[in-house]
Amino acid sequence: MVEAGVLNAEPSLALRGTRLIVLVSGQSDAFWPSSAHTQVAGIIGRDDPDRGYVAAVREVLSGRGWVSPELVPALLSGRMSHPRATEPPVEEVGRLTDRERGVARLVAEGFSNSEIAEQLIIERSTVKFHVSNVLRKLRCRDRSQVAALWYSHAPSVGIAA
Numbered sequence: 001m002v003e004a005g006v007l008n009a010e011p012s013l014a015l016r017g018t019r020l021i022v023l024v025s026g027q028s029d030a031f032w033p034s035s036a037h038t039q040v041a042g043i044i045g046r047d048d049p050d051r052g053y054v055a056a057v058r059e060v061l062s063g064r065g066w067v068s069p070e071l072v073p074a075l076l077s078g079r080m081s082h083p084r085a086t087e088p089p090v091e092e093v094g095r096l097t098d099r100e101r102g103v104a105r106l107v108a109e110g111f112s113n114s115e116i117a118e119q120l121i122i123e124r125s126t127v128k129f130h131v132s133n134v135l136r137k138l139r140c141r142d143r144s145q146v147a148a149l150w151y152s153h154a155p156s157v158g159i160a161a
Contacts, residue, residue, distance in 0.1 A: 019060050024071070042066035065144075095137045103130040107143050108150035 021042035041060045044052055045068045056066040067075060096104060099120075106116045113131065117124040131143070140146045 021056050021060055021066065043071060044068045045070050093138070096134065100130050100134050100137070103127060104134045104138070104146055104150060107131060107134065108147040110147070 019041040021044060022040045023044055023046055025046050042056045042065060044056045044066070048068050048070065052068055056068070059066040093101070102120065103116060106119060111119065113124050113127045116131075117127045120127070134140070134146060135142070138146060138149055140149060
């Protein structure tokens with residue numbers, strides 16, 4: 001568990017392979033405009049009851065993610081202050097081949113490997129290869145991070161469909 005301010009000051013903490021839970025001070029926390037929010041496994045509010053902390057730790061340790069229930073309505077409605085990162089990952093997206101961009105777009109839209117293979121008329125094993133490359137090149141831990149990255153930056157870097 002790490003304070004949002006510490007993570008903002010030292011973003012490399014999220015890249016060390018540790019599943020981080022970030023402690024935020026609500027909707028106006030400086031954590032939201034940073035790009036670090038795509039690298040964490042859990043987000044809990046400073047005012048959450050103790051059971052929220054326990055639930056977050058249990059969920060993250062079991063391999064799932066966690067967002068405090070109190071933060072979810074504002075997060076989904078886009079009311080968090082500046083939810084988009086200020087600098088798009090142009091360099092990372094530039095590393096993708098055209099095929100990988102197409103696969104990343106379909107991953108971001110929620111398609112399974114089988115559905116992507118069917119749509120692109122390629123083998124499922126080829127899709128797995130491309131998805132692995134996309135995850136590595138975009139430095140994403142899982143498919144949901146690809147979607148978050150894709151939709152948070154797509155308009156500014158011209159990678160949308």
